Amino acid sequence: MATSSFSSFILIFSLLSFCAIAIPEPRPASWSSKTFGPDGPWNAVEVVIGGVGQNRTAVFPGHAWHSWFTSTDYCFLTSSDHCNDAGGYPLRNSGSSRVSMEFLQPAQEWMAGVRVAGEDGFMYLDDMDLLFKGDNTDYITKTSLAIISDQMLALPNGTQYPALLGCLSLGSPEANQTFVEVPGPNLNGTMIPWPLAKRGATPSSSFGLHIGSGITVARMQGSLFWGGYDRNRVVGDVLALDGGFYEPILLKNIAITVVKGASPFAFPSTSKPGLLAQGNSSLSSSAGLPIVIDPCSPYLSLPRSTCDAIASHLPVTYCPNLGLYIWDMTSPKTTQILTSASALSFTLPGGTNTQTLTIHVPFRHLNLTLSKPLALAPTQYFPCYTSSGTRASVLGRAFLQDAFLSANWESSRVWLAQAPGPNIQPGSNPVGILPGDTAIQSGGNDWATSWDGFWTPLSEKQANGTEGIPAPAPVGAGNKEGEGLSAGAKAGISIGVAFFAAGLIGLGILLWRRGWIGPSTSGFARQESEIALEGRHSVEMETAMPNSSRGGGWGPVEVAGTSVRDPIPLGEVDGTSSSSSKKGLATSGRHVRSLHALA
Structure with a gap:
């Protein structure tokens, strides 16, 4: 009887454990241990782009729709000692996962706050590993990215200088970014973070970001x-x-x-x-x-x-x-x-x-x-x-x-x-959306x-300069990732993991003996919705830079245009041949209001 009760307990625990691992939960990005300039120091996340076997690449989180990545050859353009610290997209050796597309993205679309000089960026589809820690649900296949190969940032006096990092997409309103190939079938770029929600890794297609500070x-x-x-x-x-x-x-x-x-x-x-x-x-x-x-x-x-x-x-x-x-x-x-x-x-x-x-x-x-x-x-x-x-x-x-x-x-x-500031409790409190x-x-x-x-409320004498100001004595560690668990909590987690593993083994044996586990006959369904290219409206923005969506203060459109091999007007925009003006893909049409309407 005792043996039967114990077996029942193991079965119930195993079933609960099995169900628990299927619950969607917020997934943390992997942050680089380094900070980056040349105008920071800034924090950055790390991903692997280009398939299995590629190196990690540091990138600022913050774009919409597609991501922007510097190529590995980009560092040849600068004498900066830290250019190679960030990594880059391996154009010369990206593996079999890359899909080349003859589409161009305006260089200024990379960022809005600094003028970008240079040719438009070529776009590709490639796989990306978001580097969830101890997890295998972090793979995004055929996501779209624009490549920074020789584009520069421009100073007010006209001097140009290279940037060290690109910008990772935080998502888009649609699951796919559709590229119209003429001739040929359309190409669909997968938008972060939609696949994570579709496969049940996260509760929804959403994100929460605090960049923090590297100072x-x-x-x-x-x-x-x-x-x-x-x-x-x-x-x-x-x-x-x-x-x-x-x-x-x-x-x-x-x-x-x-x-x-x-x-x-x-x-x-x-x-x-x-x-x-x-x-x-x-x-x-x-x-x-x-x-x-x-x-x-x-x-x-x-x-x-x-x-x-x-x-x-x-x-x-x-x-x-x-x-x-x-x-x-x-x-x-x-x-x-x-x-x-x-x-x-x-x-x-x-x-x-x-x-x-x-x-x-x-x-x-x-x-x-x-x-x-x-x-x-x-x-x-x-x-x-x-x-x-x-x-x-x-x-x-x-x-x-x-x-x-x-x-x-x-x-x-x-x-x-x-x-918040740096003096907060260690660890995180993730909440699903x-x-x-x-x-x-x-x-x-x-x-x-x-x-x-981390700051010093000044006395009157310190404020008027008649008394010195001691350096603040930090009382927190800026919420460093991975901190905050006591020894007892870590021991409890270790014990729980051991029971959890034992429970899964027991469940597996039980299901196998009863014939409930057999060869898998179904994969994960992927229903990607295409993005309509028709019926959108461009925005009048007198403060905007022509053909520059982010530069003008609005975001990039889900790419509508044509293959640069065969320019044909499509919907809201048209593409042009890469051998001519390289106008690329216009990115207006995202909003139904103008900056002046806001004011």
């Missing part, structure tokens, strides 16, 4: 979950928007805010609002500035009047060749500001006239470093950029160090919130407290 004195590991988000990275109110994260939204105000302690600034109060429109009559009479949130872009790309208004309160010098502001590291005021409990604050409107969200970026995170080829020696700079070259205003990675971004592609919902979810919940962190130990 040493306030380091914070990045967080990217497919099919969910880390609730510890969401603080306070959550702004919900319809559409895609690449669509333009209004920026209503920029302020300098002293959160704690005395003010190191010349103005008497603890806040200096109105910096967005200061010195700009057209902005003063408008509802706000249309901006794009673009993780592929590095800076706060804003009007010169706005950057100058902010810089007037900082010990910085404008460098016209770079379009950036250099910190005066010899000034005591620089130390006071960069260590103080103060921030640059961005106010965005919500769905109602009274709802707003303010996201604070502490000055601790606005002391970034220029390195080769942008500077001969490491140079500290303030990332307000006045010369995007695309006539678009963009909040890039400098902003996203302290902002949480998430989207549910299945419900067409986007969420934006304040991200279901297909119909239109809201997410914030965690229990207090934002100001999450910066304790």
Whole structure:
């Protein structure tokens, strides 16, 4: 009887264990242990692109639809010591998984906040390993990517320099990106993260992203979950928007805010609002500035009047060749500001006239470093950029160090919130996003407290320079990945894993003996929906750069066009022969509203 009861217990435990492993859950991206410049340091994720046997490639997360990857030959264009640290796409030896397509993507579509110079990028389909840890559900077959082979970023003075990393797609509203081959069958690129949800690895086609910061004195590991988000990275109110994260939204105000302690600034109060429109009559009479949130872009790309208004309160010098502001590291005021409990604050409107969200970026995170080829020696700079070259205003990675971004592609919902500082509990708190979810919940962190130990609330004497400022003593580790389990918890997990394995073995033997396990006769069904190429409308955007969707402030279209071998107008766009003008694939038509309509 005891033996029978024990066998029943093992069977029940095994069945429960078997069911448990089939439950979809948020899947974490793999983050590089390195940080990257030449204008960071920035965190980046790692993937393997090009099939089995290829090396890992570091890439910034943040594009929509297809990804952009630098080729392995790209490093021949730069003398940077760190170019090879990121890896690249092996054009010369990609394996049998690659599908070549004679389609072109406008180079400027790579990012919105900096002008991109060079020819349009060729597109390919290839396999990608998202590198889930200890898992085999992370493989994406035939995803679409554009290749950075000789394209450069351009400075305001016309100087061009190579970028070191491309930009990984965070998804799209559709499961496929369809390319029309004439003649021949259409080609379908698989869009991250749709296959993960279709095979049951994640609850939905969605993501949650906090890029974090690579700055040493306030380091914070990045967080990217497919099919969910880390609730510890969401603080306070959550702004919900319809559409895609690449669509333009209004920026209503920029302020300098002293959160704690005395003010190191010349103005008497603890806040200096109105910096967005200061010195700009057209902005003063408008509802706000249309901006794009673009993780592929590095800076706060804003009007010169706005950057100058902010810089007037900082010990910085404008460098016209770079379009950036250099910190005066010899000034005591620089130390006071960069260590103080103060921030640059961005106010965005919500769905109602009274709802707003303010996201604070502490000055601790606005002391970034220029390195080769942008500077001969490491140079500290303030990332307000006045010369995007695309006539678009963009909040890039400098902003996203302290902002949480998430989207549910299945419900067409986007969420934006304040991200915490480095002093938060170790480990993550992953929460799944279901297909119909239109809201997410914030965690229990207090934002100001999450910066304790990483900034210094100044005394009056420290603020006026009559007393020195000690370096903050960090009380947290910036939520390093993999930390946070006690010895007892780890032991418990080990015991649980042992019982789990034993249970699976017992279940397998039982099912085999009863004849319930036999040869597999069915594979995983893949129903990929094609993207319609007809019936879309291009957008009038006077602030946009022609033929540049991201540069103009809106996202890339699911590629509509023609094979460059045989140019024929199709739907909203037309392609051209690679031997002629290389116009490539136009990317307008994603939105039904213009930037001016927002203002």
